[in-house]
Amino acid sequence: xxxxxLPLTLGAATLLLVTNLYGAxxxxxxxxxxxxxxxxxxxxxxxxxxxxxxxxxxxxxxxxLAAPKVLDIKSVVEDQSGDERRTDTNTDVTFAxxxxxxxxxxxxxxxxxxxxxxxxxxxxxxxxxxxxxxVFGFTDxxxxxxxxxxxxxxxxxxxxxxxxxxxxxxxxxxDVRGYGEQYPIADNSTEEGRKKNRxxxxxxxxxxx
Numbered sequence: 001x002x003x004x005x006l007p008l009t010l011g012a013a014t015l016l017l018v019t020n021l022y023g024a025x026x027x028x029x030x031x032x033x034x035x036x037x038x039x040x041x042x043x044x045x046x047x048x049x050x051x052x053x054x055x056x057x058x059x060x061x062x063x064x065l066a067a068p069k070v071l072d073i074k075s076v077v078e079d080q081s082g083d084e085r086r087t088d089t090n091t092d093v094t095f096a097x098x099x100x101x102x103x104x105x106x107x108x109x110x111x112x113x114x115x116x117x118x119x120x121x122x123x124x125x126x127x128x129x130x131x132x133x134x135v136f137g138f139t140d141x142x143x144x145x146x147x148x149x150x151x152x153x154x155x156x157x158x159x160x161x162x163x164x165x166x167x168x169x170x171x172x173x174x175d176v177r178g179y180g181e182q183y184p185i186a187d188n189s190t191e192e193g194r195k196k197n198r199x200x201x202x203x204x205x206x207x208x209x
Contacts, residue, residue: 037136037183082196084117092203093128095121096185099139099155099198108154115162122166125204134175134203135160140194141181153178159200 078085083101087094102114110118125133137152137159153176160176186193 037177037179088206090206092205093124094201094203095124096199096201097159098195099200100195102159102200103155106151108151108158110158110162118159118162119166121202122163125163125167125172125202128204128207130204130207131171132173132175132205133160133163134201135163135177136201136203137178138183138197138199138201139180140197141184141188142194145180148180149178151178152180155200159202163202 075088076085083098085096087096097114097117101117102110104111135156137154137156139148139152141148156176156178160174164172164174181188181197184193184197185199186196188194188197
């Protein structure tokens with residue numbers, strides 16, 4: 001049975017224009033955009049150059065062109081349960097799975113149901129035919145930071161192992177990391193927020209149709 005999905009975007013469209021959203025490049029747990037580890041910032045195409053003196057460009061008298069901006073088109077769709085979230089940008093696709101639907105508490109052992117969910121992500125990866133896939137693990141801020149780092153990496157490794165087996169593609173390189181409590185996407189002061197932060201994200205470029 002297919003779980004109904006709930007668009008989390010503003011307005012009737014499912015596209016959200018994001019301008020300069022990913023400015024932070026230094027790993028920090030307390031600032032910047034917390035959901036974007038260093039080196040993973042989406043990069044939209046450079047703006048098309050426009051000649052302000054072009055006679056075909058109709059500007060009101062005395063008007064000037066504003067500075068060009070790079071816009072990234074971002075679409076976010078989440079299960080009504082919140083267990084899974086898909087984010088599409090100009091360049092990448094990211095699936096975020098909450099740890100509870102993959103693992104038991106404080107465990108990195110995948111259930112059979114979890115493997116089926118990961119298999120569905122593998123099907124999406126095949127459609128894009130990428131050469132690199134990122135698998136990042138994250139935890140909440142309970143317990144020690146060192147334990148969170150280890151557990152998040154173990155969980156990322158477990159998800160990568162299933163993806164590698166399902167895809168069986170020697171041309172794909174995996175980038176696997178455990179970030180522990182870094183880069184939270186919700187408030188760690190509530191259990192609802194901590195649940196969202198305990199997750200594994202799978203990201204791959206949009207190279208196919």
